[in-house]
Amino acid sequence: MTAVARVYRWEIAKLLAQKRTYLGLGAAVVVPIIFVVVLVIQSGNGPTDVPLGRYLRDTGLATPFVVLFFMSIWGLPLITALVAGDIVASESHNGTLKTILTRSRERGEIFAGKLLATFSYTVVLVFAMGLVGALAGTIAWGLHPLTSLSGTTVPVGHSIGLLAASLAVYVLPLAGIAAFGLMLSTITRNSAASVVGTLMWALLMQLIGVLPGTESFRAYLLGTQFEAWHGFLRTPADWAPVVRALWVCSLYIVIPLIAAYLVFLRRDVAGE
Amino acid sequence: MSDAPPVAARALVKRYGEIVAVDRVDLTVERGDVFGYLGPNGAGKTTSLRMLLGLIRPTEGSAQLFGRDPVVDGAKALDGVAGFVEGPRFYPYLSAHKNLRLLADYDGGDARAQIDEVLELVELRERQHDHVGAYSHGMRQRLGIAASLLRSPQLLLLDEPTTGLDPSGMRDMRDLVRRLSAEGITVLLSSHLLTEVEELCNRVAIIRRGRIVYEGRLEELLATAGGGYRIRTAELERARMLCSAQAGVDDVRVVEGELCFQADEDAVAALSIALGQARIGVTALVPQTASLEDLFLGLTSDDDEPARATREAIVA
Ligand SMILES: Nc1ncnc2c1ncn2[C@@H]1O[C@H](COP(=O)(O)OP(=O)(O)O)[C@@H](O)[C@H]1O
Numbered sequence: 001m002t003a004v005a006r007v008y009r010w011e012i013a014k015l016l017a018q019k020r021t022y023l024g025l026g027a028a029v030v031v032p033i034i035f036v037v038v039l040v041i042q043s044g045n046g047p048t049d050v051p052l053g054r055y056l057r058d059t060g061l062a063t064p065f066v067v068l069f070f071m072s073i074w075g076l077p078l079i080t081a082l083v084a085g086d087i088v089a090s091e092s093h094n095g096t097l098k099t100i101l102t103r104s105r106e107r108g109e110i111f112a113g114k115l116l117a118t119f120s121y122t123v124v125l126v127f128a129m130g131l132v133g134a135l136a137g138t139i140a141w142g143l144h145p146l147t148s149l150s151g152t153t154v155p156v157g158h159s160i161g162l163l164a165a166s167l168a169v170y171v172l173p174l175a176g177i178a179a180f181g182l183m184l185s186t187i188t189r190n191s192a193a194s195v196v197g198t199l200m201w202a203l204l205m206q207l208i209g210v211l212p213g214t215e216s217f218r219a220y221l222l223g224t225q226f227e228a229w230h231g232f233l234r235t236p237a238d239w240a241p242v243v244r245a246l247w248v249c250s251l252y253i254v255i256p257l258i259a260a261y262l263v264f265l266r267r268d269v270a271g272e
Numbered sequence: 273m274s275d276a277p278p279v280a281a282r283a284l285v286k287r288y289g290e291i292v293a294v295d296r297v298d299l300t301v302e303r304g305d306v307f308g309y310l311g312p313n314g315a316g317k318t319t320s321l322r323m324l325l326g327l328i329r330p331t332e333g334s335a336q337l338f339g340r341d342p343v344v345d346g347a348k349a350l351d352g353v354a355g356f357v358e359g360p361r362f363y364p365y366l367s368a369h370k371n372l373r374l375l376a377d378y379d380g381g382d383a384r385a386q387i388d389e390v391l392e393l394v395e396l397r398e399r400q401h402d403h404v405g406a407y408s409h410g411m412r413q414r415l416g417i418a419a420s421l422l423r424s425p426q427l428l429l430l431d432e433p434t435t436g437l438d439p440s441g442m443r444d445m446r447d448l449v450r451r452l453s454a455e456g457i458t459v460l461l462s463s464h465l466l467t468e469v470e471e472l473c474n475r476v477a478i479i480r481r482g483r484i485v486y487e488g489r490l491e492e493l494l495a496t497a498g499g500g501y502r503i504r505t506a507e508l509e510r511a512r513m514l515c516s517a518q519a520g521v522d523d524v525r526v527v528e529g530e531l532c533f534q535a536d537e538d539a540v541a542a543l544s545i546a547l548g549q550a551r552i553g554v555t556a557l558v559p560q561t562a563s564l565e566d567l568f569l570g571l572t573s574d575d576d577e578p579a580r581a582t583r584e585a586i587v588a
């Protein structure tokens with residue numbers, strides 16, 4: 001096993017031993033269940049103002065897409081921030097950073113392990129939510145072909161493929177939020193400040209996107225990338241938003257990571 | 273491993289804004305030493321050790337462990353080196369055993385095979401599966417030693433390892449240090465307790481306000497002092513007046529109901545006759561071995577701050 005893989009493995013073990021991990025993951029899977037239960041109880045159709053909302057009761061496969069929309073506003077950013085904002089700061093706070101930094105691992109290796117663990121958590125969150133959403137929806141409304149955003153009917157098998165692809169691109173902006181959280185966690189050394197700061201960042205990105213007069217750069221805001229999956233649900237598929245999400249999110253990921261990395265490499269580890 | 277000394281710090285400086293926590297410190301620890309790094313609270317001991325361990329960057333100067341500088345060589349500079357600064361810290365939500373497994377994995381090599389052995393050594397075998405969050409300070413301190421020993425170190429850096437322990441815990445910790453030293457491990461141990469350093473260390477550096485005020489062999493330092501005596505008598509006041517008037521007897525003080533003074537052997541012999549002639553009964557007349565406290569007074573009395581205050585601070 002390489003050094004980074006070893007650090008990564010233990011970062012995952014630490015996450016699995018902490019309550020906040022389950023709190024976040026639990027929230028991510030409970031939300032789609034509650035969502036389905038509520039919609040089963042209140043009959044009628046809707047939510048009609050949401051992409052795919054109109055077809056929600058036609059097939060369980062529409063559920064995860066609709067939940068993705070609602071959770072992008074603050075739900076998933078908050079859950080991501082909960083872990084990303086804590087992953088370095090909690091070790092500063094507990095004094096364990098000095099413990100692991102006086103072993104045989106380079107700072108860069110430890111940082112890489114933490115980064116990979118944070119991203120893994122983000123991926124698991126999104127896919128767990130998607131999977132549970134699809135299951136809950138299917139139990140409620142059955143497994144039927146999905147109606148795409150262009151109004152065409154997409155067979156079940158293909159729909160599942162589109163869902164997986166959509167979840168994958170949805171991870172990108174969330175990883176941008178995670179990177180920002182990791183940066184704050186490294187710089188502030190304060191878990192609460194990092195979680196709140198990261199959430200504010202995510203909300204700010206959403207807010208700017210809905211303000212009038214921001215149309216010219218709206219496509220390049222982090223929040224906008226949460227809609228990139230819409231491209232997959234058009235016939236024919238529209239790759240433009242997906243490609244844009246790829247490079248725009250890369251910037252939102254890489255820039256804070258470079259800052260965090262440089263600070264982590266050089267910073268004094270003193271006090272608690 | 274190279275012939276370079278286990279620790280070689282040269283003109284080490286660490287500034288925090290206005291505060292000069294460590295001020296041009298030179299330290300050399302040789303193989304086999306139990307080196308005492310002695311100083312009152314706030315003197316700069318922990319800051320020095322942090323620089324040695326690569327946790328913080330020196331503002332100026334350099335620190336080398338076996339010839340390798342943590343600033344330049346990163347974690348490789350810690351090959352063969354282990355230790356902790358301030359209290360050792362672990363993941364409270366993991367068991368002691370799991371904490372050690374994590375650290376062993378960070379170290380690589382065969383560290384993992386030694387976990388049982390080191391837990392046995394610090395007598396934590398029975399509690400190894402408890403969460404560290406439920407450990408007492410003393411247990412954590414011992415786990416800190418166990419974690420250090422996992423690295424099979426040739427040099428152990430211990431920052432006030434007995435601080436916060438009860439008397440029996442302190443004794444156990446000191447016994448452990450002695451044992452490890454007997455096994456050939458070089459130890460650098462910081463302390464604000466003179467007695468501890470006196471008991472354990474063969475060489476010392478005394479630090480005060482970030483500056484080294486003495487570095488060398490303990491016996492040599494002890495030899496520079498001496499010549500102190502004390503007298504126990506029922507007639508303290510008469511004895512004191514007689515001593516003060518006696519030729520060759522200096523620095524007469526009453527300390528805890530006893531009379532203390534400085535004199536050479538001839539003067540002491542003359543004094544004992546004079547006391548007898550004055551019919552002052554003496555129940556004890558004993559030479560006093562100089563303690564490090566006295567030495568510290570001597571070393572720092574030329575400084576601006578009153579030596580007495582320092583003495584209290586260091587004894588506290
Ligand atoms: N991270 C820090 N920031 C600011 N001042 C510090 C920091 N660490 C230590 N100091 C100051 O440096 C001095 C030496 O502290 P320290 O090395 O902890 O002393 P010791 O371990 O001998 O008690 C103290 O005055 C302390 O307040």
Ligand SMILES: [Mg+2]
Nearest residue numbers: 317318358432
């Ligand atoms: Mg200290």
